[in-house]
Amino acid sequence: MALFTVLLSAVAAALLTGIIGLAMLLPTRYVKHSPASPGSVRVQVLVLGDIGRSPRMQYHALSIAKHGGAVDLIGYYESPPHPDLLNNSRVKIHPLSPPPAALRSKSLPFLLAGPLKVLWQIWTLIWVLGYDTQPARWILVQNPPSIPTLAIALLISVLRNTHLMIDWHNYGWTILAGTRGSGHPFVKISKAYESILGRLAPTANITVTHAMARQLKEAPYSIKTPILTLHDRPAAIFQPLKGPGDRKAFLERLPETRDFANNILAGETKLIVSSTSWTPDEDFSLLLDALVDYAKDAPCPIVAIITGKGPQKAHYQSRIRDLTEAGKLPNIRILTAWLIMEDYATLLSCADLGVCLHMSSSGVDLPMKVVDMFGSGLPVAAYSGYQSFSELVKEGHNGCGFETAGELAAVLMRLFQDSGEDELRFLRQGAQKEGSLRWDEEWDRTLARVFGVIE
Numbered sequence: 001m002a003l004f005t006v007l008l009s010a011v012a013a014a015l016l017t018g019i020i021g022l023a024m025l026l027p028t029r030y031v032k033h034s035p036a037s038p039g040s041v042r043v044q045v046l047v048l049g050d051i052g053r054s055p056r057m058q059y060h061a062l063s064i065a066k067h068g069g070a071v072d073l074i075g076y077y078e079s080p081p082h083p084d085l086l087n088n089s090r091v092k093i094h095p096l097s098p099p100p101a102a103l104r105s106k107s108l109p110f111l112l113a114g115p116l117k118v119l120w121q122i123w124t125l126i127w128v129l130g131y132d133t134q135p136a137r138w139i140l141v142q143n144p145p146s147i148p149t150l151a152i153a154l155l156i157s158v159l160r161n162t163h164l165m166i167d168w169h170n171y172g173w174t175i176l177a178g179t180r181g182s183g184h185p186f187v188k189i190s191k192a193y194e195s196i197l198g199r200l201a202p203t204a205n206i207t208v209t210h211a212m213a214r215q216l217k218e219a220p221y222s223i224k225t226p227i228l229t230l231h232d233r234p235a236a237i238f239q240p241l242k243g244p245g246d247r248k249a250f251l252e253r254l255p256e257t258r259d260f261a262n263n264i265l266a267g268e269t270k271l272i273v274s275s276t277s278w279t280p281d282e283d284f285s286l287l288l289d290a291l292v293d294y295a296k297d298a299p300c301p302i303v304a305i306i307t308g309k310g311p312q313k314a315h316y317q318s319r320i321r322d323l324t325e326a327g328k329l330p331n332i333r334i335l336t337a338w339l340i341m342e343d344y345a346t347l348l349s350c351a352d353l354g355v356c357l358h359m360s361s362s363g364v365d366l367p368m369k370v371v372d373m374f375g376s377g378l379p380v381a382a383y384s385g386y387q388s389f390s391e392l393v394k395e396g397h398n399g400c401g402f403e404t405a406g407e408l409a410a411v412l413m414r415l416f417q418d419s420g421e422d423e424l425r426f427l428r429q430g431a432q433k434e435g436s437l438r439w440d441e442e443w444d445r446t447l448a449r450v451f452g453v454i455e
């Protein structure tokens with residue numbers, strides 16, 4: 001009997017120690033103040049991508065900080081973030097450690113490297129969201145990427161008593177379907193995962209279009225929590241040119257345009273700009289084929305600058321080289337570049353036309369680059385074959401749609417002839433008008449109260 005009592009006590013003591021130990025390992029919890037004062041609001045803004053190339057998440061961070069909230073901005077630190085974030089005392093950037101090189105290279109088979117990479121991401125996310133940051137009132141997470149971000153954000157929101165808001169930019173499974181095909185098992189798993197977590201996880205949701213908000217209310221997502229649409233709007237850094245002197249100074253300074261500045265300023269050469277993350281959902285063959293077509297009977301030379309970083313850049317650079325060497329691009333110069341944010345914004349304001357090849361894997365997202373272009377007063381020629389297109393581009397008012405290389409070539413021919421000048425001027429006015437609706441007003445109206453950063 002005595003032995004039994006001793007054993008029982010030992011088991012109870014071990015259990016208690018285990019429970020206390022576990023409790024001590026759990027992350028600290030947020031204590032809700034109701035209502036919270038704006039100064040006490042802390043938000044973890046999370047993107048499992050390069051912070052510097054996640055404009056919408058950077059703008060969220062800036063808006064929260066502008067109203068006095070504190071922000072932990074979490075993501076990979078690859079490109080320089082928005083300049084206003086770097087010296088903002090209310091924003092702390094928490095760089096995620098990238099997976100070890102062996103997992104990123106193609107040396108290991110995907111079936112081994114893929115799961116190991118996800119395990120690495122799970123660990124780094126739990127560490128940063130749960131332990132490296134103070135408990136927050138909100139986690140605001142970008143979707144996609146969805147795996148493992150949504151699951152970890154949900155786990156941490158429960159453990160730390162934090163509200164969870166998903167900012168739906170698009171769907172991870174539709175992007176995957178673009179490369180693997182919609183019948184692939186990974187695509188099916190990814191769709192189920194995103195739908196279930198979307199339904200279970202958030203206190204509230206944000207979408208980039210009304211069309212996406214409508215879709216999320218229906219199966220397979222069937223989200224019942226509030227869904228707010230926050231259209232992308234240009235940040236203050238994107239502004240139309242103040243005067244022709246500024247255009248001259250910039251074009252003569254930028255290495256990519258210096259040699260062509262005089263002709264561009266005289267209107268004899270047209271400057272077009274496209275920006276991209278060089279992902280498979282943007283088919284740059286459309287632009288290259290259109291330029292080859294245009295070059296056959298060009299009304300004027302074109303300098304095309306494609307800005308951005310991403311996986312397919314080298315592939316298209318080599319296609320551009322081949323086409324140029326084969327003599328298929330007479331009077332056309334195609335350059336690629338990665339510019340600091342200020343120069344990217346000014347280049348847009350100096351161009352004659354923006355080109356957008358965003359194809360929308362889901363049909364219901366929108367390209368941020370067109371928002372940048374409108375902010376800089378630049379009209380666009382944009383791929384238009386998807387449902388939400390008209391939520392941003394108004395055909396004949398601020399841009400022209402196209403679905404094939406032939407149609408894009410026809411737009412370029414029409415606008416760059418002498419007779420196209422009036423239409424281009426009219427479109428520029430439309431772009432400036434659309435771009436005058438700014439991020440700050442849209443954000444303050446839609447989200448400031450929800451986060452509690454205004455009373």
Ligand SMILES: Nc1nc2c(ncn2[C@@H]2O[C@H](COP(=O)(O)OP(=O)(O)O[C@H]3O[C@H](CO)[C@@H](O)[C@H](O)[C@@H]3O)[C@@H](O)[C@H]2O)c(=O)[nH]1
Pocket residue numbers: 053055056169170208232275276277278307308309337338339340341344358365366367368369370372
């Ligand atoms: N600093 C700098 N930034 C650049 C440059 N070139 C491109 N960028 C950044 O890269 C963005 C373009 O990125 P993409 O990945 O091509 O896509 P997107 O047009 O921004 O659309 C994405 O965001 C939307 C919502 O925010 C999503 O709805 C959409 O699905 C997509 O993910 C530009 O808006 C700009 O912020 C450059 O030279 N310099």
